[in-house]
Amino acid sequence: xxxxxxxxxxxxxxxxxxxxxxxxxxxxxxxxxxxxxxxxxxxxxxxxxxxxxxxxxxxxxxxxxxxxxxxxxxxxxxxxxxxxxxxxxxxxxxxxxxxxxxxxxxxxxxxxxxxxxxxxxxxxxxxxxxxxxxxxxxxxxxxxxxxxxxxxxxxxxxxxxxxxxxxxxxxxxxxxxxxxxxxxxxxxxxxxxxxxxxxxxxxxxxxxxxxxxxxxxxxxxxxxxxxxxxxxxxxxxxxxxxxxxxxxxxxxxxxxxxxxxxxxxxxxxxxxxxxxx
Ligand SMILES: Nc1ncnc2c1ncn2[C@@H]1O[C@H](COP(=O)(O)OP(=O)(O)OP(=O)(O)O)[C@@H](O)[C@H]1O
Ligand SMILES: [Mg+2]
Numbered sequence: 535x536x537x538x539x540x541x542x543x544x545x546x547x548x549x550x551x552x553x554x555x556x557x558x559x560x561x562x563x564x565x566x567x568x569x570x571x572x573x574x575x576x577x578x579x580x581x582x583x584x585x586x587x588x589x590x591x592x593x594x595x596x597x598x599x600x601x602x603x604x605x606x607x608x609x610x611x612x613x614x615x616x617x618x619x620x621x622x623x624x625x626x627x628x629x630x631x632x633x634x635x636x637x638x639x640x641x642x643x644x645x646x647x648x649x650x651x652x653x654x655x656x657x658x659x660x661x662x663x664x665x666x667x668x669x670x671x672x673x674x675x676x677x678x679x680x681x682x683x684x685x686x687x688x689x690x691x692x693x694x695x696x697x698x699x700x701x702x703x704x705x706x707x708x709x710x711x712x713x714x715x716x717x718x719x720x721x722x723x724x725x726x727x728x729x730x731x732x733x734x735x736x737x738x739x740x741x742x743x744x745x746x747x748x749x750x751x752x753x754x755x756x757x758x759x760x761x762x763x764x765x766x767x768x769x770x771x772x773x774x775x776x777x778x779x780x781x782x783x784x785x786x787x788x789x790x791x792x793x794x795x796x797x798x799x800x801x802x803x804x805x806x807x808x809x810x811x
Contacts, residue, residue: 544716544748545571545594545634550608552586552593560604563589565772567608571716576742576749578759578780580795581769587752590769591718595636596625612716630658635709639721641701645693651704652677652689658711676707681737699730703737710741716748717741724754735762756799760784768792 552564564586571577579587592598594610596617610617612633620628629635638644646654655673677685680703693701702722709717719738723731739762742749751762759766759780766783768776768791776783776792784800787793 543570544573544575544613545569545750546609546611547590547594548609550590550593550610551605552589552603553605554589555602555604562772564593567769567772567774568777569594569767569774571748571750573715574746574748575765576739576751576763578756578763578766579750579752579769580754580756580759580766583754585769586772587769588720591636591720591750591752595629595634595718596622597636630712632713632715634716634718635712635714636718636720637702637705637709637722639724641698641705642693644705645701647693650690650692651696651707655689655704655707655711658708673707676710677704679710679741680704680707681733697730698726699734702726702734706734706737706741710745713745714747716750718750718752720752721754722751723758738762756784756795760799768795 547567547569550564550567550569551562554561554563567586567590569579569590579590581587589598593606594617606618608618612628617625617628645651652673655676659673673689674685677688682688682700682703688696688700688704693704696704706722717738722738723734726734735758738749738751741747742762749762751758753759756766763780766778766780767774768783768789770791776787776789778788778792783792784796787796
């Protein structure tokens, strides 16, 4: 892959429309979205249920199982390269080789129940570098990186032998195996209890900083965005209604819906502090 010009963002999405066919209706799940992520940046995507956050991420990563697409249009560029024009094979190659990865709310639904986790991570490792890439860290090292104290032991276990938080760490290890430049995290901690949520978020933040990996974090929780993200996109009914630096969103939201989200989040207990890098 050619290096992009220095000024090009890692990911640039323009006027993306993802209209889904649901029965005899067409749902404009994503309806003309502009979205960008610079290298090494963390952006948040917030908005109420059904506003199109997951569909946006899935359309970008093209992990869209079980949907009928009525329209997919606009421009989707990763390192300057047009993604909408790629076929499934080229996309798979891009996902595996330092492109982007995605983690989801329900790790169990994305892990193979009959395979030890070490094997699942090994299968996600990027193919060996002929193009001069750094050697891949082995499975155990990845498990250690995502915070397991006994990584070799975890590698031998099956998903059902792990807690929810541990499974999500395994998913993160799988996502990291291809050494992605951009990680999409779709409600990565919503299914976990509060303490574990914090630990997993801290791990994500540490990985983002240590690896210089860009992240796009989808969440209902503006507190999460406040902790992790430099910028935030607020979605409503398939559209981005506000895009701002996180600090600006909190201090002077421009749009009533964004203001309401901010008000709701600051009424709750303040968000937790960041873990050091
Ligand atoms: N597989 C699907 N089949 C039918 N409709 C879908 C499907 N996926 C998404 N939609 C519709 O697309 C719109 C956007 O949904 P999406 O899941 O992207 O929202 P979301 O912001 O991620 O919501 P949540 O916060 O609940 O995860 C909604 O109207 C939803 O009903
Ligand atoms: Mg969603």
